[in-house]
Every structure is written in C-alpha cells, then in structure tokens.
Amino acid sequence: MLARVDDRLIHGQVVVGWARFLEADCLVVANDTAAADPMQRSLLPLAVPPHIEVGIYHVAEAALQLASGRYDHKRVILLFATLADALGFVRAGGLLERLNIGGVRFAPGKIQVKVAVALGSDDLAAARQLHERGIELTMRMVPGEPEEPLIPALEALSQ
Amino acid sequence: MTPLLLITHAAFGAEILKAAAGMLGPQAKVAALSLELQDDRDAFALKVKEARRELGGPLLMLVDLPGGTPWNVALRLAAAGQGDEVVSGLSLPLLLDALQDRDGLSPGALGERLVASSRQYVWRAGDVLRQIPRPGGGE
Numbered sequence: 001m002l003a004r005v006d007d008r009l010i011h012g013q014v015v016v017g018w019a020r021f022l023e024a025d026c027l028v029v030a031n032d033t034a035a036a037d038p039m040q041r042s043l044l045p046l047a048v049p050p051h052i053e054v055g056i057y058h059v060a061e062a063a064l065q066l067a068s069g070r071y072d073h074k075r076v077i078l079l080f081a082t083l084a085d086a087l088g089f090v091r092a093g094g095l096l097e098r099l100n101i102g103g104v105r106f107a108p109g110k111i112q113v114k115v116a117v118a119l120g121s122d123d124l125a126a127a128r129q130l131h132e133r134g135i136e137l138t139m140r141m142v143p144g145e146p147e148e149p150l151i152p153a154l155e156a157l158s159q
Numbered sequence: 160m161t162p163l164l165l166i167t168h169a170a171f172g173a174e175i176l177k178a179a180a181g182m183l184g185p186q187a188k189v190a191a192l193s194l195e196l197q198d199d200r201d202a203f204a205l206k207v208k209e210a211r212r213e214l215g216g217p218l219l220m221l222v223d224l225p226g227g228t229p230w231n232v233a234l235r236l237a238a239a240g241q242g243d244e245v246v247s248g249l250s251l252p253l254l255l256d257a258l259q260d261r262d263g264l265s266p267g268a269l270g271e272r273l274v275a276s277s278r279q280y281v282w283r284a285g286d287v288l289r290q291i292p293r294p295g296g297g298e
Contacts, residue, residue, distance in 0.1 A: 008200045012168065012227035043234060047226035105199040116196050141196070 003078040005086055006102040009034065010047045010054070010079065013102065013142055018077055019052060021143040026053045026074035030062035030089055031081050059085050063094035083119075083126035090133060098136040101150055113153055116141050124154070161261040161269055162214035165191040165249060166207060166222045166229040172249065179254045186258055188214055194229055204232045217242030219266040221249045221257060244270040252280040 002022055006014060009029055018024065027048060034040040035058040045054040053074065057065055065071070066078070080086045082104065090096055106118035113119055117139050119127065127150060131137060137150040165172030172191035180186055190210050194203055211218060220233040225247040233245040244266035246253075253273055261269050 008228050008231075010226070011200075011231060012224050015226045016224070039235070039238065043231070043238065046234070047231055049226075105197055107199060118197075 001076050002100060003080070003086070003096050003098065004100040004102045005080045005083055005104060007081050007105055008103055009081055010044055014077065014079065015048055015052070017142045019048075022075060022077065024075045024077045025051060026055070026071060026076045028055045028057070028062060028066065028071065028076055028078045030057055030059045030078060030085060030094075032058045032085075033081075035061070059088040060092035063089050063092035066094060083123045083130065087126040087129055090130065090135070096130075096135050098138065099130060101137060101139045102141050111157065113150070113157065114139055114141075114148070117150075119154075127151070127154070160188055161264060161266050162188040162216070162218040163190075163257055163261065164207070164210055164214060164218055164220045165189070165254070166194070166220055166233055167191070167249065168194050168223055168227060168229065171223055172221070175249065175251055175254055178251055179258060182255065183258055189258065190214055192229075200228055200232065203228070204235070207232055207236060211236065211243070217244075217266050219243070219257065219261070219269050220245045221254065222247050223249050242266060246270045246273050248277060250280055253277065 001024065002018060004014070004018070009031065010027060014027070029044060034044060034056050041056050044056055048054055055065065080089065086096065086099055101117055103116040104118060104123060105116060106112060107120065110118040110120040127137060131151055138147045139150055139153065140147045165176055170193040173193055176189065176191045192206055192210055220236070220243065222229040222233050222245060224230060230245065230247055237243045237245045242265065256276060257269065257273060260272060264272070
C-alpha cells in the first residue's frame with residue numbers, strides 16, 4: 001500500500017500521519033539491524049497503537065514474508081531505513097511500484113535535496129538503480145504535502 | 160530533586176518550560192531538547208545522553224507524543240536500567256506538577272504520580288459551568 005524510506009522507521013509521522021491517512025493496520029519494517037536486535041524487536045511495536053500489527057524482518061526476509069501472502073488482507077506500510085535497503089528488497093524478489101522517500105536525514109558529505117531528504121553516494125546509486133527498474137520515486141514527508149518526484153529534483157540540483 | 164529533561168518535536172518543550180518558569184520562577188536541573196524535522200535520530204540520541212550527563216541521572220524525561228522519535232529515544236534510555244523514567248503527554252499542567260512535586264521522589268515514583276493525576280489536567284468548560292447554579296437551570 002505504501003512503501004516508504006524513513007531513517008526514523010516507526011515514529012510520529014508514520015503512526016499519526018500516514019497510518020491514519022491510509023487507515024493502515026500493519027507496519028512491516030524491513031531492516032537488518034532492527035531484526036537482529038532483540039531490544040528493538042520488543043521496543044518498536046510499543047510505539048504503535050494496539051490495532052496496528054508490526055512485523056520486523058531482515059530486508060531479504062521481508063520480501064519472502066510479503067510474497068507469502070500473510071499480509072495480503074492487511075493495509076500495509078512497508079518501511080525501509082535507506083534507499084539501499086529498498087533496492088535490497090527488490091533484489092530479493094520484493095515487489096515495488098512506487099517508493100515514498102519520507103526522511104533520509106543529513107550527514108556530512110550528503111546533498112540536501114529537501115528539508116528531510118539528504119542523499120549521499122550510496123543513496124544516489126540505489127536511487128538510480130531503483131529508477132532503472134521502473135520504480136517511481138517521490139518525496140513526501142507527510143500526507144498533507146504535495147508529492148515531488150525525486151529524479152527531476154536531483155537533475156535540477158546538478159544544473 | 161529529580162532532574163527533568165523535556166524532549167519534544169520542534170521547540171514545544173523549550174517554550175512550555177518558558178511558560179512554566181514565568182509562573183514558578185527560574186528552575187534548576189531542568190532542560191529541553193527540540194527535535195527538528197531534519198535532525199538525524201542517532202545524533203539526537205547522543206544529545207539526549209549528553210543532556211543526561213549534564214543534568215545528572217537518574218532523571219525523568221517528559222515527552223510530547225508516545226511513539227514519536229522523542230519517545231523512542233527516551234524509551235531506549237529508560238530500558239538501560241539506570242533508574243530513568245519517561246512520561247508522555249507533556250502539557251503545562253503536567254510540567255507544573257513535575258516541577259513542584261519532584262523533591263524526594265525517584266523518577267519512577269514521580270512519573271507514576273503524574274500519570275495518576277493526568278486526567279485532572281484536562282478540563283471541559285461544560286462540566287465546570289454546570290456546577291454554577293443558574294436562574295432557569297440547564298446547561
């Protein structure tokens with residue numbers, strides 16, 4: 001339903017903004033660090049209201065879980081921390097048509113594209129590969145904002 | 160006296176602390192951290208740890224929204240077993256209670272007291288006005 005790149009994973013914008021707007025009842029987190037960390041596995045579900053199910057998987061495992069059909073009757077928000085993880089998901093057989101880039105925050109060496117979108121070389125390489133696979137990449141932090149395509153914004157910056 | 164650390168989206172905590180200090184006078188052992196839209200979460204978590212170092216622990220963290228990044232970061236600290244506590248639902252009445260009742264209470268005990276009092280922080284005029292006898296009666 002919504003596949004989103006957000007380095008804060010589950011947080012206010014996702015739970016209060018997107019989940020309500022989309023009437024989502026399920027958050028699937030595709031993240032190797034979170035899946036391998038017992039504390040994150042117990043803490044992440046505590047950040048959501050009780051009616052929202054939370055699944056936390058390694059990136060490749062998430063592709064299998066979604067393909068298995070177990071979430072077919074759910075209104076899912078799929079969360080990646082990075083564009084590289086989204087690419088990993090697709091390479092593992094995950095299906096993506098559109099990817100919402102909600103928050104990739106600044107670190108030294110990254111280019112600031114929008115207030116909460118700053119891309120480094122890894123991000124740019126992953127974005128290019130996702131784009132070449134025909135996946136639509138757009139930036140929108142919260143539902144009330146207009147959607148802005150990523151690739152034209154990058155091209156505008158390099159001019 | 161239990162130190163207090165306010166952790167919120169934008170400058171909500173900083174401003175609400177200003178409002179409280181306007182009523183109670185300047186406060187010691189309290190600080191506010193503001194999470195901006197563009198802030199990296201892990202860098203912010205380091206700021207929280209640094210603030211804890213400066214204030215001294217164990218402390219009570221007051222955050223705005225359960226499930227938000229301030230809550231998530233504070234929760235991790237509370238889970239570290241150093242006696243810290245987190246309460247969400249920061250509001251001015253809650254902060255005033257926290258500032259005035261924190262002597263001799265551990266962060267956990269103070270947090271429990273704030274949660275127990277929390278319903279009293281939200282009043283509805285209709286309920287209040289109903290208690291005033293009016294000519295002709297009715298709400």
